[in-house]
Amino acid sequence: MNRNNHRNRRGRRESGERVLINTDAASHTRGESQYVDDLPRPADLLHAAVFGSPVAHGRLKTLDTSAALASEGVVAVLTAADIPGENQIGPIIPDEELLASEEVHFVGQPVAVVVAETAELARKAREKIRIDIEEQDIITDPIEAYEKGEIIGSPRVFELGDVASAWEQCDLILEDTCVVGGQEHVYLETQRARAVPQEGGRLQIFSSTQSPYATQRTVARILGVPNHAIEVDVLRLGGGFGGKEDQATPWACMAALAARHTGRPVELVLSRAEDMRMTGKRHPYVSKFKIGVKRDGTILAYEVRHYQNAGAAADLSPAILERTLFHSTNAYFIPNVRAFAVSCRTNLPPFTAFRGFGGPQAMFVIESAITKVAEALGLPREAVQRKNLLQEGDAFPYGQRAERCRARRTWDETVMAYDLTAIRECVRQFNETHFERKKGYALMPVCFGISFTSTFMNQAGALVHVYTDGSVSVSTGGVEMGQGLRANLTRIAAQALGIRPQRIRVETTNTTRVANMSPSAASATTVLNGNATLMAVEQILERLKRVAAQELNVADWQAIRIADEAVLHGGHDTGMTWSELVQKAYLRRVDLSAHGFYATPNLYFDREKEKGRPFAYHVYGTAIVEVTVDCLRGTYEVDSVKIVHDLGRPLNRTVDLGQVEGGLAQGLGWMTMEDLRFNERGECLSATLATYKVPDAFFMPDDIQVAFLEDADEPTGPYGNKAVGEPPFMYGIGVFFAIRHAMRAFRPNTELPFRAPMTPERVLMQLHQVEVEALTAAQASVAVTM
Amino acid sequence: MPPTIQFILNDRTISTDIPTGLLVLDFLRKYLHLHGTKEGCKEGDCGACTVLVGELRGRKVEYLPVTSCLMPVGELHGKHLVTIEGLNLPQLNPAQEAIVEEGATQCGFCTPGIVVSMTGYLMQADGPVTADGIKMALSGHLCRCTGYRSLKQSWMYLQQRPGQRRGIEALVKAGILPEYFLEIPKRLRAIPPLPEKAPSPQVVIAGGTDLYVQQGERLPDIPVGVLNLRPELRGIQRENGHLRVGALTTFEEFAAHAEVRRLVPDIDQYMALIASWQIRNRATLGGNIVNASPIADMTILLLALNATLVLQNGSAQREVPLAEFYRGYKTLDKQPDELVYDILIPLPPPGTKINWEKVSKRKYLDIASVNSAIAVRVEDGHIAEATLAMGGVAPVPLLMRRTGAFLIGKPLAPDTVTGAIEVAQQEISPISDIRGSADYKRLLTRQLTIAHFCKLFPEQIKARDVYESQ
Numbered sequence A: 001m002n003r004n005n006h007r008n009r010r011g012r013r014e015s016g017e018r019v020l021i022n023t024d025a026a027s028h029t030r031g032e033s034q035y036v037d038d039l040p041r042p043a044d045l046l047h048a049a050v051f052g053s054p055v056a057h058g059r060l061k062t063l064d065t066s067a068a069l070a071s072e073g074v075v076a077v078l079t080a081a082d083i084p085g086e087n088q089i090g091p092i093i094p095d096e097e098l099l100a101s102e103e104v105h106f107v108g109q110p111v112a113v114v115v116a117e118t119a120e121l122a123r124k125a126r127e128k129i130r131i132d133i134e135e136q137d138i139i140t141d142p143i144e145a146y147e148k149g150e151i152i153g154s155p156r157v158f159e160l161g162d163v164a165s166a167w168e169q170c171d172l173i174l175e176d177t178c179v180v181g182g183q184e185h186v187y188l189e190t191q192r193a194r195a196v197p198q199e200g201g202r203l204q205i206f207s208s209t210q211s212p213y214a215t216q217r218t219v220a221r222i223l224g225v226p227n228h229a230i231e232v233d234v235l236r237l238g239g240g241f242g243g244k245e246d247q248a249t250p251w252a253c254m255a256a257l258a259a260r261h262t263g264r265p266v267e268l269v270l271s272r273a274e275d276m277r278m279t280g281k282r283h284p285y286v287s288k289f290k291i292g293v294k295r296d297g298t299i300l301a302y303e304v305r306h307y308q309n310a311g312a313a314a315d316l317s318p319a320i321l322e323r324t325l326f327h328s329t330n331a332y333f334i335p336n337v338r339a340f341a342v343s344c345r346t347n348l349p350p351f352t353a354f355r356g357f358g359g360p361q362a363m364f365v366i367e368s369a370i371t372k373v374a375e376a377l378g379l380p381r382e383a384v385q386r387k388n389l390l391q392e393g394d395a396f397p398y399g400q401r402a403e404r405c406r407a408r409r410t411w412d413e414t415v416m417a418y419d420l421t422a423i424r425e426c427v428r429q430f431n432e433t434h435f436e437r438k439k440g441y442a443l444m445p446v447c448f449g450i451s452f453t454s455t456f457m458n459q460a461g462a463l464v465h466v467y468t469d470g471s472v473s474v475s476t477g478g479v480e481m482g483q484g485l486r487a488n489l490t491r492i493a494a495q496a497l498g499i500r501p502q503r504i505r506v507e508t509t510n511t512t513r514v515a516n517m518s519p520s521a522a523s524a525t526t527v528l529n530g531n532a533t534l535m536a537v538e539q540i541l542e543r544l545k546r547v548a549a550q551e552l553n554v555a556d557w558q559a560i561r562i563a564d565e566a567v568l569h570g571g572h573d574t575g576m577t578w579s580e581l582v583q584k585a586y587l588r589r590v591d592l593s594a595h596g597f598y599a600t601p602n603l604y605f606d607r608e609k610e611k612g613r614p615f616a617y618h619v620y621g622t623a624i625v626e627v628t629v630d631c632l633r634g635t636y637e638v639d640s641v642k643i644v645h646d647l648g649r650p651l652n653r654t655v656d657l658g659q660v661e662g663g664l665a666q667g668l669g670w671m672t673m674e675d676l677r678f679n680e681r682g683e684c685l686s687a688t689l690a691t692y693k694v695p696d697a698f699f700m701p702d703d704i705q706v707a708f709l710e711d712a713d714e715p716t717g718p719y720g721n722k723a724v725g726e727p728p729f730m731y732g733i734g735v736f737f738a739i740r741h742a743m744r745a746f747r748p749n750t751e752l753p754f755r756a757p758m759t760p761e762r763v764l765m766q767l768h769q770v771e772v773e774a775l776t777a778a779q780a781s782v783a784v785t786m
Numbered sequence B: 001m002p003p004t005i006q007f008i009l010n011d012r013t014i015s016t017d018i019p020t021g022l023l024v025l026d027f028l029r030k031y032l033h034l035h036g037t038k039e040g041c042k043e044g045d046c047g048a049c050t051v052l053v054g055e056l057r058g059r060k061v062e063y064l065p066v067t068s069c070l071m072p073v074g075e076l077h078g079k080h081l082v083t084i085e086g087l088n089l090p091q092l093n094p095a096q097e098a099i100v101e102e103g104a105t106q107c108g109f110c111t112p113g114i115v116v117s118m119t120g121y122l123m124q125a126d127g128p129v130t131a132d133g134i135k136m137a138l139s140g141h142l143c144r145c146t147g148y149r150s151l152k153q154s155w156m157y158l159q160q161r162p163g164q165r166r167g168i169e170a171l172v173k174a175g176i177l178p179e180y181f182l183e184i185p186k187r188l189r190a191i192p193p194l195p196e197k198a199p200s201p202q203v204v205i206a207g208g209t210d211l212y213v214q215q216g217e218r219l220p221d222i223p224v225g226v227l228n229l230r231p232e233l234r235g236i237q238r239e240n241g242h243l244r245v246g247a248l249t250t251f252e253e254f255a256a257h258a259e260v261r262r263l264v265p266d267i268d269q270y271m272a273l274i275a276s277w278q279i280r281n282r283a284t285l286g287g288n289i290v291n292a293s294p295i296a297d298m299t300i301l302l303l304a305l306n307a308t309l310v311l312q313n314g315s316a317q318r319e320v321p322l323a324e325f326y327r328g329y330k331t332l333d334k335q336p337d338e339l340v341y342d343i344l345i346p347l348p349p350p351g352t353k354i355n356w357e358k359v360s361k362r363k364y365l366d367i368a369s370v371n372s373a374i375a376v377r378v379e380d381g382h383i384a385e386a387t388l389a390m391g392g393v394a395p396v397p398l399l400m401r402r403t404g405a406f407l408i409g410k411p412l413a414p415d416t417v418t419g420a421i422e423v424a425q426q427e428i429s430p431i432s433d434i435r436g437s438a439d440y441k442r443l444l445t446r447q448l449t450i451a452h453f454c455k456l457f458p459e460q461i462k463a464r465d466v467y468e469s470q
């Protein structure tokens, strides 16, 4: 096992890796990397500001934009009536207007777009828009929505075995409810787009989108033009995390609409507050579980009902709901399962994709259920977890079987490598000798399926050009958003061609070079686009090898290889270089460009039967999270997180490690301080970075250790690599249970709910239920006597 | 017409009469098209917009990182503004190299600001590069991508090169800063002071860290008075029996002052929990007091220290005890034209112990749910003096008079703490908001009262005993 922590990583780095860490890294540090609004500005650039609904639900009675239009610097104020095409942006279900025409369904729902000479003037004019809305009742709670029939699509059920008859065989049956909050993406770069009119009614759009094709086709739909009239170009994103998978699109549409109406380039950049108020986030869930076990902790039956708070429109909720079902049993084998899930429509901004895509919410529930079991049986939590971990060939509730299953392997390596026995003992001793400070720990196994669960989306294209000077241009459908795609594609192409990485340039993602791309999401971007790149590169390589064979007068072109920029035949240097070969091929009029296309094989899923093989493979891993809780103040610190992660064969350790640590940070935040709140009027109370806190350098423990499994190549990944983007997020779930563990040491018999995030407020209040009652009772009596 | 101000931006001298209240960030990005400085929040909370501001101090120029999204351009007169573009050399500097080497940048949006802060850290007075120092330099930065380990790790790299934090000249010689930095002191001295004009500002700006968050969109359009152009409002002096602290003294300046450190020995620990390095370099005591947030951290400390304000209007001065300055939620005993001029902190009798507590959702760079400060003196096992202040539990930063009075004369014992908790509950009137429910704030009032005594008197008061005495 290769421990990739800070203590021994330095000095061990392969030479030459530096340029590959992130090919953008140097320019990032110099502030020279460009984002949408850093591109040179056309002199006639206009700026847009969006007017959103002030109320969460109602019928539009009047909308008066005249004063705004008359305001200084304003060029246009656009409403639903100005949309030439179809006023519809729903990606899965057509239930969402770009600009509200008759009804509004959430606070901040876009109603009008003000276009002015500067962003400040546009915002000032926006204040003058008058709107009259006949307000209607609102729903913010998913169970209430469900009970009132406000659901999106129909409920879905995954089943394995027969829960109904399994309950009888159980020694212990427990039930409870889990409530888990949403999560704001806080990509550091807010949503933004710039639309530039071209001749012939075409529009070029620079967008910060994870999904250039979705942006392209939606803009086309809004404007009523064919897709080819819209070019979407993406250089990079200042973070996406799912928040720009579908929800980058409306802002690009509005910029496009404005450009179309004014004939001038238009830029739309959301302020942080606008972004936090108007855009969707990770879905909050309420889930009810029932779990049945043998006395020894073997789980026999698990029934769960997930109520997803979808917000006001479908967005990607049905797909996210599906993944909740796929991950309802996390890394455990349970013979009898019934998992029910329903998407509930409420009057909050449409919740959307976020790293993990519905998986984390499901895992929180099964981990809660197991915790409840362990507490009831008086067993360590990890004993119940270990007993039920998946093994090779075990069936998931959706029919797929665990292949190359590494649930137990990562678990056991974690326990051994990080010495769980010592951790346990250290915690015990600490708690015995301290009154108000208590330590706790928790193990968190993760099993996460890789592929888009909509099978058709598992496709990718790449376009590779070799220029006559030997430099190479690679375009794919994948978007660089900090996940290191550019670095990974560079390495893949350089390795396959046998040339220096410096020769490779990974281009912007552009809908005119690669068409119909799937979003950069589902952790699958490198796998899909890396494979597509390989397929393109291999075509060019074959052509080049044939040229080399002709030039060298040898018959067996298959014996030609290119390594370190030299052309080899049968392993011997022929004296010909890469550049010479390319030049020769050009003179022989050989095509030096190729398009590669990859579709993940052997995937299928039958939504009637809810069975199939939706995933190419699963990623496994286990984490130990240790915390110290200050029970006097309710605050806590994460002491360490120690992980064994299954990466297949690492493609680029530094990039992969960054993905693990970054995902972990978001997971820890989701479970602790990230407290997304709405009031009863559906207004977001945590719509600034002053009120919505995300992990900072101090919160994240200094002691983070990540080890990658050795000898774990994944046959379907490029060079044996496995996807890494999402799974590490879920290690963060462990912190909830570690805090709970510490809280139990302070107040062993207190009732503790499964309610996340576990903010310092919740910790303190839950630990002091008796004291709070006394304080408030005393207050009540004072109030009476006064 | 706004006055023409002159300052140096990186290597170039700028003269401009753009509105004084315009944000430095907007000036950089929108007027000068310097795009390396990023906008992540415009409320001081992310650090993406961090720049260095250099000011003449004697012969030298001292540089501090600040958030350009909360700073008025008008204040730049006579100063050196350094953006990422002004730090770039043909080769990467060690901070940049460390980030590349450690893989500490992903999407890159946070990165230029972090490089500026790290370089700013290297430019501070001599001393070794430490892990804690780098964390402090990162305190005002959010990175949503990396998880920070790799960023924190960069200290190991910086320990090798440059190894030491050193003066500007040494850094220039080591190829870490561009050469033009050497000429800056001379160039700044050549900039004449602004003509004294009687400004008729609609608002006065001190550090701007509250003002711009609250009314940022309005300020560029109205006449503003930039207090930081008035040096007489800065500085700390010891006078007979008290410290005289200029209202414009920043949190960092306050905490660094020897007299303050003697008075409040744990000030560094408290500071770490207040805002971030960038904000503390800007936030002033006067602003904290006049902003009148019930949860203002410095105000709570100053209340426990029995501070008195000196208010000035033209040439008229008057004194108001800080505790009497607050009339109700954000209403003050202050005329619109009055400035808080000085803050007087009486030097307490020897043996007085001071403690300050703060609980917030995120421990660092967050606003408190409840904060509290206490000054106590114990004589012969009995409490001789006690001043307790609580924030977040009333419409104003609250001096807990009754609780303080209750404590005086009582034995230093768990029962006394229990009794104080009961009295304290009668004095507070918390409301539920995003920082916590009313019940939570009541509970925190109890908890922090216990915490004060456990921390100040660990031998005599143990949390377990207080819990059991109830």
Ligand SMILES: Cc1cc2nc3c(=O)[nH]c(=O)nc-3n(C[C@H](O)[C@H](O)[C@H](O)COP(=O)(O)OP(=O)(O)OC[C@H]3O[C@@H](n4cnc5c(N)ncnc54)[C@H](O)[C@@H]3O)c2cc1C
Pocket (backbone or CB within 6 Å): B043, B044, B045, B203, B204, B205, B206, B207, B208, B209, B210, B211, B212, B213, B227, B247, B248, B273, B274, B275, B276, B279, B282, B283, B284, B285, B286, B287, B288, B289, B290, B291, B295, B296, B297, B298, B338, B339, B340, B341, B365, B366, B367, B368
């Ligand atoms: C990211 C961030 C984090 C923060 N964290 C904290 C924190 O942890 N704890 C905390 O307490 N605060 C915090 N604050 C709030 C703020 O920094 C402080 O309240 C600071 O002290 C305000 O001082 P300033 O000089 O910036 O005030 P300004 O914003 O310049 O002014 C505030 C108000 O006071 C008036 N004013 C200022 N000086 C005077 C004077 N001398 N006489 C008369 N009127 C005056 C101004 O006109 C204005 O109305 C934070 C702010 C930000 C942006």
Ligand code: FES
Pocket (backbone or CB within 6 Å): B038, B039, B040, B041, B042, B043, B044, B045, B046, B047, B048, B049, B050, B067, B068, B069, B070
């Ligand atoms: S933009 Fe976030 S701190 Fe200035």
Ligand code: FES
Pocket (backbone or CB within 6 Å): A188, A238, A239, A482, B104, B105, B106, B107, B108, B109, B110, B111, B142, B143, B144, B145, B146
């Ligand atoms: S690298 Fe993306 S926010 Fe730091």
